[in-house]
Amino acid sequence: MNVTLKILRYNPEKDEKGHYETYSVEAEPTDRLLDLLEEIKGHQDGTLTFRRSCAHGVCGSDAMRINGSNKLACQVLIKNVGAKITIEPLLGLKVVKDLIVDMEPFFDNYKKVLPHLINESALPADGKERIQSQKERARFDDTTKCIMCAACTTSCPSFWGNDDFLGPAALVSAHRFVFDSRDEGASERLEVLSETFGVARCHTAFNCTSACPRDIKITQAIGELKMAMVTGKLD
Amino acid sequence: MGLKRNVSLTTALRYKGEGPYLAFILHRIGGVALFIFFSLYILILAGVDSANSIFSNWIFQIIILIFGLFHAINGLRITIMDLSPKMFAHYQKAISIEWVLYALLCGFILFVVLQNRFGG
Numbered sequence: 001m002n003v004t005l006k007i008l009r010y011n012p013e014k015d016e017k018g019h020y021e022t023y024s025v026e027a028e029p030t031d032r033l034l035d036l037l038e039e040i041k042g043h044q045d046g047t048l049t050f051r052r053s054c055a056h057g058v059c060g061s062d063a064m065r066i067n068g069s070n071k072l073a074c075q076v077l078i079k080n081v082g083a084k085i086t087i088e089p090l091l092g093l094k095v096v097k098d099l100i101v102d103m104e105p106f107f108d109n110y111k112k113v114l115p116h117l118i119n120e121s122a123l124p125a126d127g128k129e130r131i132q133s134q135k136e137r138a139r140f141d142d143t144t145k146c147i148m149c150a151a152c153t154t155s156c157p158s159f160w161g162n163d164d165f166l167g168p169a170a171l172v173s174a175h176r177f178v179f180d181s182r183d184e185g186a187s188e189r190l191e192v193l194s195e196t197f198g199v200a201r202c203h204t205a206f207n208c209t210s211a212c213p214r215d216i217k218i219t220q221a222i223g224e225l226k227m228a229m230v231t232g233k234l235d
Numbered sequence: 236m237g238l239k240r241n242v243s244l245t246t247a248l249r250y251k252g253e254g255p256y257l258a259f260i261l262h263r264i265g266g267v268a269l270f271i272f273f274s275l276y277i278l279i280l281a282g283v284d285s286a287n288s289i290f291s292n293w294i295f296q297i298i299i300l301i302f303g304l305f306h307a308i309n310g311l312r313i314t315i316m317d318l319s320p321k322m323f324a325h326y327q328k329a330i331s332i333e334w335v336l337y338a339l340l341c342g343f344i345l346f347v348v349l350q351n352r353f354g355g
Contacts (some may be wrong), residue, residue, distance in 0.1 A: 010238055018238060068251035091246065095238035105240075155250065157259065160242035203262075204313055206255035206326060223320030 003027045003078055005036060007048065008088040010095050018095065020086075021045075029079035033087075034062055037073060049098040057213055060149025063090060064099050070151040070211040090154035092163060105163045106150050112166060113174040113192055118185030136181040143176040143221050145214040152208035152218055164197040168208035168218045171199060175221040179234060190229050199225050254330040258309050265306025272299045293352045300344055308337050 003025050010018040023044055025036045034055055041048045051061040055074045062073040065088040067081055078085075093101035124130060146169060153159050153167035166174075174193060178186045193199040199222060208218040228234055248260065278286035289295055312333045316322045322329065 012238075065250075068249060091242050091250065092240055094240045155252070157247060157256075160247055163240060203259060204255065204316065204323075205252060205259035207250065207252045209326075210253045217324060219326070220320055220323035223317060223323050226317060227320050 001027060001029060001078070001083060003036060004084050005040065006084070006086045007040075007098070008086075009048075009098050010089075011047070012097060027078050029077070031078050032074055033066060033076040033078065033081065033085065034073040036078070036085075037087075049100055051100055058147060060147035060151075060213070063149040063151040063154075063213075064088065065090060070155045070207075072149060072151065072213045075213055090150060092154045092156075092160045093150070101150075101154075103150060106153055106167065106169065109153075109163075109166045109170045110148070110173060113170045113177075114185055114189055115170075115173040115177065117177065117180070117183055118188065119182055120184060130182045132181055139181070140176050140179040142216050143172045143179075145216050146172045146176070147214060149213060151211040151213060152216075155207035155211040156202075157205050157207070158201045158203060162197065162201075165201045166193070166198055168202075168222065171202070171222050171225060172216060172218055175225055178225065178228060186228075186234055190225075193225055194229055199229060202226075253327075255326060258312075258330060258333070261302070261305050262309045262313075265302040265304075265309070268299050268302035269306055272303060293348060296348055297345065300348065301341060304341055304344070305337055308333055308340070 005023045005025060006020050007023065008018045009015075009021045023040050025039050025044075027036055027039075034052060037048070037050055037052075041050075050064070050073070052074070053059040053061040055062075057072055057075045060072065063070060064073055066073065066076055067086055070090060087099065089095050089099045090101050093103065093105060096102050119130070148169060150169060152172070153169045156165070156168055158165045159167045171193070174189050177183045178189050202219070202222045204219055206219050209216075209220075212218055250256070252259075275286045275290050279290055312329055316326070316329065
C-alpha cells in the first residue's frame with residue numbers, strides 16, 4: 001500500500017517556524033511507523049531528524065504526535081493508523097529539530113520528586129536484601145513500568161500551560177517510591193507534591209492515561225498520591 | 236535555539252484525547268459560563284437594568300443551562316473520583332453515566348424553559 005506521511009519539519013538554522021513536508025512511501029499494513037520514518041531518512045531525505053533507539057517499545061525514544069495524539073512510532077502499525085499519517089513533535093517542550101524536543105525540563109521535573117530509594121535504616125541482621133511481601137510489591141507494580149518516554153507529560157493540558165508543573169511522568173515516579181514499603185522518603189516526596197505546581201495541578205483530563213504506551217493507570221496513581229497527601233496514609 | 240514550547244489554544248484543542256478530555260474542555264467553558272452568570276446576577280443586585288434584560292433572555296438562559304449544568308455534573312464526577320481513587324479505573328463508565336445524567340437533566344430543564352417561553 002502507498003502511505004502518505006505529512007511531517008512537521010523545523011530546522012533551527014534555516015526556519016523561523018515549522019512547516020509541513022509530505023512524503024510518499026510504499027509499505028505493508030504490518031509495517032511499523034518507525035520503519036517508514038527510517039525509509040524516508042535512508043532513501044528520500046537524510047535531513048529528517050528523529051530519536052530512536054531500541055525500536056521495540058522499551059527505551060521510549062521515539063514518542064511523537066501521530067495523527068493528533070502521543071504514541072511511540074515503533075509501536076504503531078500502519079494498518080491501525082491508515083494511509084494518511086500526520087506526524088508532529090511532542091507538545092509543551094521546545095523543538096530542537098524536526099521531531100526532536102528538548103527533554104531537559106521533563107527530566108528536571110523528574111529529579112524534583114527524588115526518584116530513588118531513600119532508606120537510612122540499618123541493613124537486616126543478615127546484611128542482605130530488605131525483604132518485601134508480594135502484596136507490598138504489588139502495591140506499586142503498575143508504576144514501575146514507566147519508560148520515561150514523556151508521552152504522558154506532553155499530552156497533559158496542565159503541563160502545556162506551565163512546565164513548572166511536575167507532570168504525570170514525575171508523579172508516576174513519585175508513586176513508585178511513595179508506596180514502596182522499603183522506602184522511608186514518602187513524607188519528603190509528599191511535601192514536594194503538595195507545592196503549587198505539584199499534584200493538585202492534575203485536572204483529570206486522562207490524556208496521560210490514554211497516551212501511555214505501557215498502559216500505566218497514571219491518573220489513578222496521581223489520585224492515590226492526592227489521597228495520601230490529604231490523609232497521610234500510605235495503604 | 237529551538238521553537239518555543241508555547242502551546243496555542245487551537246493546537247491544544249486539536250489534540251486527540253478521549254472522552255475525559257472533551258469533558259475537561261467543556262468543564263472550562265462551563266466555568267466561564269457560570270462566571271458570566273454570577274457577574275450578571277451581582278450587577279442586577281447592584282441595580283444595573285441593562286444586565287436584567289440579558290439575564291431574562293431565554294437564549295442566554297439556555298446557554299447557561301447547557302454549559303453550567305455540565306460544569307456541575309462533571310465537577311461532581313471529579314470529586315467522587317478524587318475521593319475514591321480506585322474509581323479512576325472505571326473512568327470510561329463514569330463518563331458514560333455522566334453524559335446520561337446530563338442529557339436527562341438538561342433535557343427536562345430545557346423542556347420546562349422552552350414550554351414557558353413558547354407553550355402559550
